[in-house]
Amino acid sequence: MEKKDFELIIIGGGPIGLACGLEAQKAGLDYVILEKGCLVNSLYNYPINMTFFSTSERLEIGNVPFVSNNAKPTRSEALEYYRRVAIHQKLQVNLFEEVTGIKSLPGENWQSYLVQTLKTEYTAKNIVIATGFYDIPFNMNVPGESLPKVTHYYKDPHFYAFQKVLVVGANNSSVDAALETWRKGSDVTMVIRGSEIGRRVKYWAKPDIENRIKEGSIKAFFNSEITEIRENEVDIKTPEGIITISNDYVIAMTGYQPDLDFLRKSGVSLAEDEIMKPTYSEETQETNLENVYLAGVICGGMDTHSLFIENSRVHAEKIIQHILLKKQY
Template identity: 40%
Template sequence: MEDVIIIGAGPCGLSAAIECQRQGLSVRVIEKYNVVHSIYLYPTHMQFFSTSELLEIGDIPFVTPADKPFRHEALAYYRRVASHYNLRINCYEEAVSIDRQQDGTFIVRTRTRSGEDLEYAAEHVILSSGYFDHPNILGIPGEETDKVTHYFREAHPYTGMKVAIIGGSNSAVDAAMELIRVGAEVTIVYRGEGISSHIKPWVRPIFEAMIEKGRIQMRTSSRVTSILPDRVIIESLQDGTTTELANDFVLALTGFRPDRKLLASAGVEMSEDMDKPVFNPETMESNIRGLYIAGVVASGRNANEVFIETGRGHGKLIASHITSIRNTED
């Protein structure tokens, strides 16, 4: 029997594990892939919006040459933190269900990469799963073909290619900036009327200059309605007219959504507000006693509501609540 099982070894899950361990609780972390898998899925050369200080967990300094660290620096940092605290992390093991028992404890059932089914008992469970496994699907013809991806890693494979980027977030802008450096012909197709106000301020002027110079084409108030082997069909949201654009690859950078299967299996209620799980913001406890929410899964469909710098504090709230309950029961 564990005191706490944490599902998800992202920064917020690791932070929760550290805070619980500091309170003398036995902790096991279950991770479907590798440690901080969501960060691993970021573009290879991505630079964070946040400063390194805002990404720190467990009181371990995150020292970088620049104010805003890069992906590879974050991966090294979180590996070091996990090792420093000797966290017990079961990587490449997927949690498939959470069942609360009559005595108030939980059974967490998992499946390993080899197909072995395991189960663990725990007094408390913290669900801190990410959202990068589940891209927002457009539901348009051709989206399932191999010329389309919802993940951008690096620009090299697209050298000299005609690439359409669907979306207008920082990920779309970063991808476009990298792609033009390798000679790709880039067109951004975005539903918004103009460039998003959330673009990184140090990137925005350079991006706008590339548009003005014609290095990047941008179709605002538009959407892709069909993806064909050698072209895409683009519809104007202003007048409904359509145009065809020659195309080799499509990057559908339309965001991601949290997985709801585990929440549903445990009986966690969802609010009508952006499909958020119901929880107490002071303790992060859900409507199921002893089951807590941490990290981006608390944000519902609005995955941009919770970042590492805010979600990393969830673990301290949870650990304090568990400790206070134990002290009361003693």
């Protein structure tokens, strides 16, 4: 019979969720990691040819060395690394099991929780929510956005060979999509809300995309936005007026947002401003709910650019130390 009661349930099987599992295991806590997709699901959904901005040692978890061919590892190297960590450290991970809700189960001496998934129910004394932010794209909210030709996730440039491709956005994911599809023979147009390529674009890609735009190999409309998408055309609002271009596919790299609604429904308080930062202790990572902790990028609310793997790894140690401290009393 499958075990259903744990000292700790970790929601999210990304790098930070795995880091929490490693710390829990080292501390001798009875835990399980619940992940709604595959292992490190967000990284799996990154573009196939992606190279990280961070160096490999900054992506390490649990003091397990990450060796890559170059200083900055690729997506495939990261997937291999985290998979090997999970295998060799014998992490307890339940994959393809989405958590749908957390309910409080007040006890006499210790707050506990009911964790509901699409498959079953668990109980746990402690919860860590490490769900990242890559699952909900920002929509453009324009007619035609739901057409099959439109995607908010870019994977492999070969699919777009010899097609008319429109890329929305000016940051790393947009620049990668534009450059890679162009190099596979696509006729690429970029639509950019601002007046320039994003300042956070990887230093080796920024001059590349700027030179391709300057020479006319990749067309770009700055200070512009899409107003409508149709089967074979796209309307673009530019400073000179509405322009209609022929189009086969739209790659809308408009960014992603964390599932803050899940936190709200679980009882975690959010700031009443546009950032909606969750309430938690910077020292322990514990939220306003007793024994419920946050780890990773979810801590920043809508400010998804302030936390990364490299500066969130410490959350795991802080959380487990606090749980162990509570157990002494």
